[in-house]
Amino acid sequence: MSTSTPRPTLADAAAISKTDPRKAEQILQSILDTPAGDDEDALHDQEDALLKLGELYRDEANPTALAEVIKKSRTFMSSTAKAKTAKIIRTLIDYFSAIPDAQAAQIECTKDNIEWARTEKRVFLRQNLETKLAGLLIEAKTYREALTLIEALLKELKRLDDKMILTEVHLLESRANSETANWAKAKASLTAGRTAANSIYCPPLLQAQLDMQSGILHAEDKDYKTAYSYFFETFEGYSAADDGRALKALKYMLLCKIMLNLPQDVTSLIQAKLALKYSGKEVEAMKAIALAHQHRSLGEFEGALKEWKDELSNDPIIRSHLAALYDTLLEQNLVRIIEPFSRVEIAHVADLVGQPVQGVETKLSQMILDKVFFGVLDQGAGCLQVFDEPKEDETYTATLGTIKHVGDVVESLYEKATKLS
Structure with a gap:
């Protein structure tokens, strides 16, 4: 009497994903290719297999294969709840972010899926993907295209009165306008986003993003005290969720202390229990700037900018405010030097x-x-x-x-x- 060979499972694929990724790939593909019918457990396994396959290609830095997985998954999506479909596709598209130089592929894949969602008349999915695309276009610095997409999306969302996505899109609009130095529109968009958020339960991470944008706009107005409060709220929100963006919020908090002429507070902030886990080059760079400012030394300031170039110059917010601080330091030094003459x-x-x-x-x-x-x-x-x-x-x-x-x-x-x- 013969016994059938047991079908490979997700656990089998997970066990060999590091040692034999090709074998793991075959197992995951076989799970996806096996008709699930109305079997809930089989459908759940296929959903997990799809995400695991995406993770595999992400870890291998293979954007082409990842895009192909998303395209092939559409058959599976047809038998899945529409709300779940949006979550799966957005998760798979997010995997591109971990692959170097894959931004163009990520944008192209998102656009392709938007067209598919439009053809399938999946309105919720299309709106979710268009929101995601707007964020990707802002990251790619394609602000005009992002704002055009956002404008069309807002008209549709206001009719549907979907407060959650409306909050996200207003936030993106504020970010795009602030990146193009259109501060008046950036503030108006943020106010609209906060109004929409106040009428619903706002998830902690979305609230942290709203607080971050508020801090950035107040810092632009030189109101560093209020900006610090918003950045502190952002830092707490991201830290609680163990989100990597907490480090950026911490850097902005330190920046506010420096701009408020309180560089001595930087050390105590860095040594606080919540901030200790984020110690590293980024924080050391801000500490070096604080010391230079405390000593009123242009030489130290320039030295810190050169030594920590990547940590200080890659962020446009920090770069802009440090340029203003450098100008102030230069002015103070010149006034002191010419005073006796x-x-x-x-x-x-x-x-x-x-x-x-x-x-x-x-x-x-x-x-x-x-x-x-x-x-x-x-x-x-x-x-x-x-x-x-x-x-x-x-x-x-x-x-x-x-x-x-x-x-x-x-x-x-x-x-x-x-x-x-």
């Missing part, structure tokens, strides 16, 4: 501050125009002439007032003379 060579000032002559000359010119101090640049002699702050002559002000009154009297007499004639 009535006339000084620009080259000497540049030497003392450790900056190129041309850059110092440009900065001094800007400071004079902004009335940080009073003076004039003698470019022929290469010197800066510094003046005392001029005192307003009260006689001059009184004379102007008298002339104005005389003018009013003359005008009044002229009007009366015109009426008499």
Whole structure:
């Protein structure tokens, strides 16, 4: 009497996925190819097999195979609940993010699935994928295309009154507008997103994203105290979910402390229990900037920017605020250096501050125009002439007032003379 060979299972595939990925791939494909019918357990196994196969290709950094898995899964999706379908496809598309240089493939795959969802009249899935695509386009810095997609999506969502997706899309709209420096629209979009979120249960991670965007917009307005509060809420939200974005929120918290002229608070923040798990290069980079600011040292500041270039320059938010901080430090150093002089060579000032002559000359010119101090640049002699702050002559002000009154009297007499004639 012969016994049939037991069919390979998900557990078998998981056991050999690291040692023999090709064999694991065959097992997973066989599970997917076996008709499940109305068997709930078989359908559940196929769902898991689909995700495991996606993970396998993700770990192998194979975007082409991952895209093919998503395309082939559509037959399986036809027999799955529509809400579950959206979750599975979005999860599979998210796997692209872990593959280097796969952003273009991820966007193309998302667009392809949007077209399929449109053809199948799966409205919920299409809206979910279009929301995902908008986020991918923002990451790819294709802001015009992202905003066009968002505009069309918002019109549809407002009619359907789906508050959850509406919150997500308004948040994406705010992000896209802030990336293009359209701050007024970014604030309006965020307000609309928060209004939609207030009428539903907002998941913690979505709330953390809203808080992050609020912090970014307040920081842009130089309201670093309020921005810090939002970044702290974001940090707590991401930390509770063990989300990697908590590190970015922590960096923004440290940035706010530096911009508030409280660099000494950076050390105590870094040593806090919740922040200790995120210690590393990113945090050390912010600590170096804080020390340079505390010492009011342009040399230390430049040294930190060079030493921690990747950690400080890759984030546009940090890069922008540190550029403003550097400008402030340079201005403070220049004011301190020129204070004892009535006339000084620009080259000497540049030497003392450790900056190129041309850059110092440009900065001094800007400071004079902004009335940080009073003076004039003698470019022929290469010197800066510094003046005392001029005192307003009260006689001059009184004379102007008298002339104005005389003018009013003359005008009044002229009007009366015109009426008499």
